[in-house]
Amino acid sequence: MRPLLGLVFGLLLGAAQAAEVNVAVASNFTAPMQKIAAEFERDTGHRAVLSFGATGKFYAQIKNGAPFQVLLSADDETPARLVREGSGVAASQFTYAIGRLVLWSRDEGRVDAQGAVLKGGSFRRLALAEPKLAPYGAAAMEVLQGLGLAASLAPRFALGQNIAQAFQFTETGSAELGFVAMAQVYAEGKLTRGSAWVVPASMHTPIKQDALLLKAGQSNPAATALLAYLKGEKARDIIRSFGYDL
Structure with a gap:
């Protein structure tokens, strides 16, 4: 009986600790992020709810109160702008991929x-x-x-x-x-x-794609866990496999 109760309590504790994070994802990163999100949920129990679109549109939506907690941008300027304007956490910004x-x-x-x-x-x-x-x-x-x-x-x-x-x-x-x-x-x-x-990378400004924790996600454990997961080797291997530089 005790092992059974322990299993039940363990499952309940895991469910209580698991969380969801709403992620705005640049459309070019659709395929790799779908794969990463599946691995993230399998490894951590947290669930990433993904929305795909243009970075410029996501910026406008975030400024108008859209409930995103993490932004995976197609550039590095939009996250920096959100930080300057008080919508993002400065220390969280990092380059997760360089597009080709x-x-x-x-x-x-x-x-x-x-x-x-x-x-x-x-x-x-x-x-x-x-x-x-x-x-x-x-x-x-x-x-x-x-x-x-x-x-x-x-x-x-x-x-x-x-x-x-x-x-x-x-x-x-x-x-x-x-x-x-x-x-x-x-x-x-x-x-x-x-x-x-x-196209040779020298022919255009590097497409540095940055991730950012938005102010709305500061207290969400799934948001911080996802950003940490993107820096891990499993996620980085997936990113490389789709032709991105790191």
Whole structure:
């Protein structure tokens, strides 16, 4: 009887200690974060409730009182801004991944290894995330400006609200080419389909993706546990496997 009672009390104690955390996640980090969240719950008992979208939109939602407790941003400036404005915990900010930008097409052979297809003109639409909302879109604009193509290609832009929508435009063929996150089209270091140019990191500002504990999550044990988990080797291995730098 005593072992049974001990098991029951143990389960009740575990349930009492487990908590939920509401996490705003940059859309480019969808696949790795879904995998990390599953491992996090399995290892800690805490549950991460994930919302995916554009970092710029999350900023506006947080400022308007959205109940997020952790932000996994697509840049490092938005978390820093939230800290300056009193919405985030300064000591908690850290870079959890460095994103890589890829010019991608679902068609085999369309994109060459140097991205010269951008100058060739053999496409109608070029998808990218809205530069004012999404850091990957801002990086894409830097690349186009550096190539001297931003103005001439602007009429062909298919702007997505975030990198997930830019990928959707390209995947469905609405746009023949798209600037997407490497994690969306690479797995275990290999291109999953289509053709791609991995944009040299030197062609744009580093896409440092920072995590932040928001003031609303200060007393939530699941929030602090998740940030600690992201620094662990299991999470870092998952992040690397999706093509991010650390």
